[in-house]
Amino acid sequence: MINLIIGNCRYIFRSRMIFLILIFSTLVHVAGLKFVSHLTVSIQGVISVLGPKQEMYAALFLQLFTGLSIATVYGIWMAPYAHRGERSILTHMIPISKYHFPLCYLFCCALLLAINIFVMVVSYVFVFGLTTLSSPEFSLTILAKTFVFELISFEVVMLGLAVSSLSFGQVATFFIGGCFLFVLQILGAIARLFSENTELTKVSSKGWLVWTYEKLPPVGDFIFDLKTLISEGKFNFEHVILWTVWMLFFVAVFRWKIRYPIQQRSTEA
Amino acid sequence: MNPSATLVQSILHLDKVTVKYGFTKAIETVSFDLIPGMALGLIGANGAGKTTSIRAILGMLGVSEGKITIFEESKMTPKLLARIGFAPEEATPPEYLTAKEYLTFLSKFKIKAQESSEHSIESLLSWFELDPNKPIRKYSKGMRRRLVLSQAFLGKPDLIILDEPLNGLDPIMIQKLRERVVESRRSGASILYSSHILSELENSCTDVVMMHKGKVVMKGTIPALVETYGSVEKAFAANVGGN
Numbered sequence: 001m002i003n004l005i006i007g008n009c010r011y012i013f014r015s016r017m018i019f020l021i022l023i024f025s026t027l028v029h030v031a032g033l034k035f036v037s038h039l040t041v042s043i044q045g046v047i048s049v050l051g052p053k054q055e056m057y058a059a060l061f062l063q064l065f066t067g068l069s070i071a072t073v074y075g076i077w078m079a080p081y082a083h084r085g086e087r088s089i090l091t092h093m094i095p096i097s098k099y100h101f102p103l104c105y106l107f108c109c110a111l112l113l114a115i116n117i118f119v120m121v122v123s124y125v126f127v128f129g130l131t132t133l134s135s136p137e138f139s140l141t142i143l144a145k146t147f148v149f150e151l152i153s154f155e156v157v158m159l160g161l162a163v164s165s166l167s168f169g170q171v172a173t174f175f176i177g178g179c180f181l182f183v184l185q186i187l188g189a190i191a192r193l194f195s196e197n198t199e200l201t202k203v204s205s206k207g208w209l210v211w212t213y214e215k216l217p218p219v220g221d222f223i224f225d226l227k228t229l230i231s232e233g234k235f236n237f238e239h240v241i242l243w244t245v246w247m248l249f250f251v252a253v254f255r256w257k258i259r260y261p262i263q264q265r266s267t268e269a
Numbered sequence: 270m271n272p273s274a275t276l277v278q279s280i281l282h283l284d285k286v287t288v289k290y291g292f293t294k295a296i297e298t299v300s301f302d303l304i305p306g307m308a309l310g311l312i313g314a315n316g317a318g319k320t321t322s323i324r325a326i327l328g329m330l331g332v333s334e335g336k337i338t339i340f341e342e343s344k345m346t347p348k349l350l351a352r353i354g355f356a357p358e359e360a361t362p363p364e365y366l367t368a369k370e371y372l373t374f375l376s377k378f379k380i381k382a383q384e385s386s387e388h389s390i391e392s393l394l395s396w397f398e399l400d401p402n403k404p405i406r407k408y409s410k411g412m413r414r415r416l417v418l419s420q421a422f423l424g425k426p427d428l429i430i431l432d433e434p435l436n437g438l439d440p441i442m443i444q445k446l447r448e449r450v451v452e453s454r455r456s457g458a459s460i461l462y463s464s465h466i467l468s469e470l471e472n473s474c475t476d477v478v479m480m481h482k483g484k485v486v487m488k489g490t491i492p493a494l495v496e497t498y499g500s501v502e503k504a505f506a507a508n509v510g511g512n
Binding site: 007014015081082085086 | 327328329330331347348349350351353355357359360361362363365366370374375377378379417420
């Protein structure tokens with residue numbers, strides 16, 4: 001397993017993925033936080049600047065964008081690399097349990113996301129100064145909890161996209177994955193609307209729609225869960241469990257997909 | 270087929286194996302044995318079912334009917350894979366590595382002792398005349414082919430399976446591969462060798478299995494075939510067709 005992880009880390013390094021993450025993530029965080037540092041809030045005519053907590057919210061939301069991008073690229077292009085086309089035959093011959101592969105990819109993706117978090121913290125310090133970290137409003141515990149929550153969610157997205165990439169090809173997955181996440185967001189909004197509006201709960205279609213949504217990865221609730229986590233420091237354990245169940249499901253499906261070498265589609269690079 | 274196959278414990282045993290692609294039977298009731306020290310040549314025209322048979326043996330395809338036993342196990346496991354060296358007909362090693370890095374990576378799964386691993390890698394790279402530190406993406410087609418062949422011999426496997434190994438090799442390398450096959454067989458490994466080039470099989474193998482349209486049409490030892498037909502080529506023409 002360790003050898004597989006080392007091999008995969010070498011691939012990440014040689015493919016220049018690591019440098020792309022550092023550059024892309026630093027640019028997004030520094031530019032975004034610079035913008036936030038110049039924002040002012042006007043409440044009843046009183047103009048004030050944002051506090052460390054709001055600045056940290058902003059940093060974490062920027063981090064969502066870069067983290068999701070990393071999970072997407074890793075899931076669609078990097079995780080399936082060894083399991084597609086002619087290469088898959090040689091990978092199949094490596095004498096290890098096929099379960100080691102998805103577990104290795106989970107670990108390596110977590111490593112990339114950790115680097116992304118590190119870049120976020122460095123960018124935050126660069127823009128707002130080191131003293132903001134010692135501010136009583138800044139909580140390292142909440143930051144750690146947010147990282148854990150994002151990590152689980154992004155790992156599910158990564159593995160889901162990797163499974164789709166192995167099944168339908170990379171280009172198709174890029175669009176299918178985008179549509180799927182978008183549909184889940186819409187479903188999340190609709191489900192919220194139903195649950196908050198008692199009139200609408202009488203609509204007969206509500207039952208199956210909400211039931212279905214509740215079983216899918218809670219993408220539509222992700223932002224709300226994160227908001228609750230940052231402001232109150234509380235996990236939505238129901239959703240954490242659901243994300244974890246989907247992660248285990250995708251590990252099993254990935255293992256099942258690589259049971260035989262996968263022939264490359266003619267349209268794929 | 271060598272009559273001793275039934276007496277000595279088979280390393281590989283195919284018992285009426287059928288593999289289907291959808292509703293089409295790619296191979297049908299294929300049976301043969303491979304015993305220690307044997308070099309078995311799989312002969313057949315394109316589409317005869319040689320590669321399908323190999324893939325079924327290595328657990329890369331589901332078997333519809335029949336049974337495959339390797340090292341007395343009927344299910345392919347990592348432990349079994351560690352005892353098998355396989356050079357597929359077409360394969361691309363990871364381009365971001367060098368040849369040495371690739372073999373070192375594989376050796377970590379196949380060879381236990383670090384010292385013997387390094388020795389084995391260097392000797393293979395030198396035998397197959399590969400530049401150890403050149404990235405694989407800069408390798409020519411022939412060099413990639415040699416690298417794929419070299420990894421099949423890594424860790425001195427008990428069973429070596431070569432699928433059309435001569436494709437893309439120059440005459441010198443063909444000669445060297447022949448020597449390598451003979452050497453491996455002498456050191457106790459069994460070889461399953463699939464090829465179109467009948468004269469090469471006659472030189473490298475002890476036994477042959479002829480396949481045609483997914484079925485085994487003939488099997489026997491090379492000396493017996495030569496004695497009966499004059500050459501493997503003539504035996505092939507008599508049983509499969511052609512001049």
